[in-house]
């Protein structure tokens with residue numbers, strides 16, 4: 001793969017960095033002290049970012065996107081993470097929800113929900129992990145049992161990004177435990193029609209990034225909202241392929257911010273009559289950070 005940026009990508013990187021440093025960076029510290037962003041705050045930030053292609057850029061033009069390709073998306077995620085990792089996480093998960101909706105939703109779901117999602121007013125989340133099913137997704141326990149025209153969902157999902165502010169969740173369920181991974185499917189749970197409980201979880205870092213435990217207690221969901229009967233596990237793995245690359249972009253953005261802050265401090269802080277950056281040991285630490 002060619003990792004070099006095109007002229008347009010270089011220009012985008014520069015303009016998004018200028019915007020984020022001027023308009024977003026001054027707000028980060030105060031928000032991080034307060035904790036998870038509310039849904040209204042999230043929507044306001046997302047709408048400020050959308051002109052650059054955040055959230056819906058990868059969608060077809062019909063739904064307000066520009067079919068942004070993966071590397072350009074990576075530039076956006078990396079630059080936002082450099083300034084505010086929490087917001088990058090929220091936007092990435094909201095976009096991932098739209099990605100699955102666009103890939104696997106029915107025509108009716110797409111017509112009704114993609115325009116809402118692409119306006120920043122409808123936030124989604126992906127509920128895969130459970131208290132006893134983390135890396136081993138195939139051991140999940142949340143069930144969806146068909147009863148008439150509805151599935152009845154029971155189970156608990158944890159560490160769900162955007163869970164407390166989400167209007168809807170793609171919930172990975174099993175419809176038939178005897179089939180193992182082949183019995184799994186994504187169920188689109190729209191919160192206004194199929195309410196579920198969300199309990200915010202405290203985190204040490206990225207405190208503005210909402211992260212919740214979701215409880216489904218006889219939650220009734222239309223059978224029309226079941227996608228991918230039997231292919232939910234495969235779709236989850238396909239999503240992980242994309243998300244691992246994007247989490248990589250988030251991590252390198254956060255690492256770049258750490259390097260930038262360290263260099264700035266090494267130039268400003270003076271001891272023994274000179275900036276600490278002139279000491280060889282500090283220079284070695286900075287070089288190690290860049291190399292690693």
Ligand SMILES: Cc1cc2nc3c(=O)[nH]c(=O)nc-3n(C[C@H](O)[C@H](O)[C@H](O)COP(=O)(O)OP(=O)(O)OC[C@H]3O[C@@H](n4cnc5c(N)ncnc54)[C@H](O)[C@@H]3O)c2cc1C
Nearest residue numbers: 093125126127128129133134135136158159160161162211
């Ligand atoms: C901030 C945050 C946001 C998240 N957002 C979401 C979300 O939106 N939706 C969602 O569904 N989930 C989400 N998660 C959950 C995340 O996907 C899980 O944390 C992840 O799947 C790992 O599961 P676990 O934490 O239970 O770790 P475990 O699976 O219990 O693993 C514990 C440790 O053992 C290691 N390990 C496990 N299996 C093996 C093996 N076979 N060989 C070697 N080492 C192994 C792991 O690498 C890890 O270091 C989020 C988590 C965090 C922290």
